[in-house]
Amino acid sequence: MEIPLAGAGGEPVDLWRTLSSHGVADLPPNRLHEDERMLETTLPLDGQPRSVRISAGSPGHAVVEVEGRAPGKREAAAVADRVAHILRLDEDLSAFYDAVRADPDLAWVLKGAGRMMRSPTVFEDVVKTICTTNCTWSATVRMVSALVEHLGEPAAGVTPDGPFGRAFPTPEAMTAANLDFYRDVVRAGYRGAYLHSLTESVADGSVDLEALGAATRDELPDDELAAHLLALPGVGPYAAAHIMMMLGRYSRLILDSWTRPKYARLTGGRAKKDTTIERRFRRYGPYAGLAFWLFLTRDWVDEEGAPAGIAAAWA
DNA sequence: CGTCCAGGTCTAC
């Protein structure tokens, strides 16, 4: 099936930029296939999960291939909804695009960058983000892979390949696993207690992450959302900023051991103070964090491959 | 071998 690629304000959407918009998008059950510019993932649905492959389709469209048996009409519609959600097609970025036009360092964004891919659930993004804290990327991959491989429900009609071909585990499944599992199998170290405590709170309903994600800025201002996230076990300033960017709240800059040196390298070498970096992006107001992230990740995608057409009209 | 540290967070001053 094909899905039209356009933002809620009619903005262009660069599919590959979206699929590779941040590292968490490449954690199981997601897998990026760079050569084919395709993302493989497994989506939770009302029934059994389904594995899909998302890549470029006819001009201005993404093509979604469902693996295993062909989906029924209703199931296909549910899959399309999920895919539109993870691609963040419901968001209107036109105000941000109006702002970057005047910034020579970011005008390239107008070709359709800036859409941060998200997971099917806020829960998945929060758990994955906690697994990025204070460890190398290889450790993050190991932890998330173990969670999905051992606790994730297999997709219909496919043979799971390790952590692939399974949906991300539910809060219930993660709560049912004991602390020994987090220590001995996930090798999560001190994060094990955070993960178990968090999943338990979500499973018993005392914490509603999906509601936090669905709340509008009017209902829940960024500062209040940040306070809710910071109250979660294992979530500090870095993790809160990262989660907020995945929730479409871009006011905060993700300042960590990767972004700080990368910013320094792109701006002439010397390390900059956090306040200096924040001042550079303050002009973007509620989009400051998004502008910062795009500034840092411009070289992640070869710009030759960006689509023309409606993108050119927006520039 | 030991030390350091990675896309930090928590607790205790």
Add this chain to the structure above:
DNA sequence: GGTAGACCTGGACGC
């Protein structure tokens, strides 16, 4: 409110 120290893990280093 700001700031040390501890914290699991496992690669990357230096000795």
